[in-house]
Amino acid sequence: MNLSDNFSALEASTVGANHSAPHKADPHWMDAFWMPSTGNRNFKSHPRMMVSAAGCFYTTDDGRQIYDGLSGLWCAGLGHSRREINEAVARQITKLDFSPTFQFGHPLAFELANKLVELTPKGLDRVFFTGSGSEATDTALKMARAYWRLKGKASKTRFIGREKGYHGVNFGGISVGGIPANKKMFGQSIEADHLSHTLIPGNEFSRGMPEHGAELADELLKLIALHDASNIAAVIIEPFSGSAGVIIPPVGYLNRIRDICTANDILLIFDEVISGFGRSGAYTGAAAFGVSPDMMNVAKQITNGAQPMGAVLVGNDFYNTFMDNAGPEYMLELAHGYTYSAHPVACAAGIAALDLLVKDDMISRVNELAPHFERSVHSLKGARHITDIRNFGLAAGLTLQPFGMEPAKRPFQVAMRMFEKGFYVRYGADTIQLAPPFITTQGHIDSLINALGETINEID
Numbered sequence: 001m002n003l004s005d006n007f008s009a010l011e012a013s014t015v016g017a018n019h020s021a022p023h024k025a026d027p028h029w030m031d032a033f034w035m036p037s038t039g040n041r042n043f044k045s046h047p048r049m050m051v052s053a054a055g056c057f058y059t060t061d062d063g064r065q066i067y068d069g070l071s072g073l074w075c076a077g078l079g080h081s082r083r084e085i086n087e088a089v090a091r092q093i094t095k096l097d098f099s100p101t102f103q104f105g106h107p108l109a110f111e112l113a114n115k116l117v118e119l120t121p122k123g124l125d126r127v128f129f130t131g132s133g134s135e136a137t138d139t140a141l142k143m144a145r146a147y148w149r150l151k152g153k154a155s156k157t158r159f160i161g162r163e164k165g166y167h168g169v170n171f172g173g174i175s176v177g178g179i180p181a182n183k184k185m186f187g188q189s190i191e192a193d194h195l196s197h198t199l200i201p202g203n204e205f206s207r208g209m210p211e212h213g214a215e216l217a218d219e220l221l222k223l224i225a226l227h228d229a230s231n232i233a234a235v236i237i238e239p240f241s242g243s244a245g246v247i248i249p250p251v252g253y254l255n256r257i258r259d260i261c262t263a264n265d266i267l268l269i270f271d272e273v274i275s276g277f278g279r280s281g282a283y284t285g286a287a288a289f290g291v292s293p294d295m296m297n298v299a300k301q302i303t304n305g306a307q308p309m310g311a312v313l314v315g316n317d318f319y320n321t322f323m324d325n326a327g328p329e330y331m332l333e334l335a336h337g338y339t340y341s342a343h344p345v346a347c348a349a350g351i352a353a354l355d356l357l358v359k360d361d362m363i364s365r366v367n368e369l370a371p372h373f374e375r376s377v378h379s380l381k382g383a384r385h386i387t388d389i390r391n392f393g394l395a396a397g398l399t400l401q402p403f404g405m406e407p408a409k410r411p412f413q414v415a416m417r418m419f420e421k422g423f424y425v426r427y428g429a430d431t432i433q434l435a436p437p438f439i440t441t442q443g444h445i446d447s448l449i450n451a452l453g454e455t456i457n458e459i460d
């Protein structure tokens with residue numbers, strides 16, 4: 001056998017046409033897709049397959065209607081399959097399916113950037129597009145370091161996040177995030193320290209913002225004393241932590257963090273990937289809590305989840321620091337960007353989704369529904385296994401007493417049984433998370449909470 005015979009044999013066996021794809025009826029049909037953030041073994045033995053969605057409901061492959069109790073993954077507040085968004089996507093993909101935004105542009109990117117500036121607090125004037133929330137985190141962290149270099153303060157490289165903080169799955173995000181499992185699985189990354197989370201005894205079953213805990217912000221002073229502000233680039237926090245189970249900031253906490261950052265020349269980044277664009281009963285968490293950051297990350301609800309997209313917003317001074325220090329005009333001011341930054345189809349979806357959000361006055365709708373949602377979810381206080389309930393806007397988290405040494409077991413069981421009953425809710429660590437679509441009704445909320453109470457009561 002010569003070399004070319006060897007190659008032909010290899011080609012035929014590994015990359016050639018002999019490799020036929022399994023049919024749907026084949027038991028190995030699901031093997032190829034390594035599912036993200038999923039118990040693959042569990043899913044593949046008990047598939048939960050969605051085939052279509054409209055409004056507040058999914059339809060499964062066996063024809064069942066499933067109420068979407070998490071707006072997809074916190075991203076589809078306007079409900080699924082909105083005609084205006086679908087049409088915008090269809091129009092755009094036939095007109096300009098892709099266009100580079102490196103050195104060239106397309107009008108929708110500029111139009112969407114203007115809309116984002118309009119809907120976010122004053123002082124956030126410039127928009128850098130990414131393809132996801134995780135990319136927005138890493139973009140914001142890189143920008144913050146680069147900003148300080150350009151300001152002649154190159155030692156400001158360290159970041160401060162929070163325990164239980166979630167900022168996506170890229171290396172920057174898991175470094176500033178406070179999820180121990182990420183540190184255990186993926187090891188060391190960029191320099192980051194962490195403030196405590198604000199889930200403290202005495203605040204259980206708070207409705208909206210808890211009363212106690214603003215003083216936890218002073219931990220930032222301790223970290224500044226430890227590392228020195230000359231080494232700290234930015235503090236990054238979610239206005240309310242979503243993925244950790246909806247942890248609402250205590251009254252005065254975010255203001256205090258803001259003041260300490262300002263006094264110490266440290267940038268404050270709000271990761272509004274979940275709190276952004278309606279969920280908090282305002283366009284942003286910053287507006288809902290009355291505290292403005294220096295940088296803001298958004299994603300998910302920009303396009304109502306119909307297309308992947310994220311963005312980082314910064315102020316004019318921040319932007320101009322890059323413009324003023326880049327040398328000749330043909331030079332890049334920031335050597336950073338993604339192939340899919342401001343993808344034209346995602347921009348079309350974003351413009352249509354944000355227009356709908358404003359036109360249908362979804363902020364008022366969230367504020368109308370929020371008191372009913374709050375009463376309803378807190379009616380579960382006293383039910384078996386529930387040790388805490390938290391809520392803000394149209395987001396809520398419930399903590400369940402761990403089953404022995406397995407904190408994630410009960411939430412998993414609850415979510416699976418809820419799916420059997422026709423409800424999709426998210427489970428994470430020892431929590432169940434709820435984020436109904438903004439277009440939901442009081443009746444839907446009642447059914448969701450009744451089913452949840454009944455289900456929690458059923459499990460051991």
Ligand SMILES: Cc1ncc(COP(=O)(O)O)c(C=O)c1O
Pocket residue numbers: 132133134135137166167168169238242243271272273274299300
């Ligand atoms: C606050 C926050 N930041 C970042 C991310 C990561 O976003 P993505 O999954 O789009 O990368 C998430 C995702 O849930 C998030 O909640």
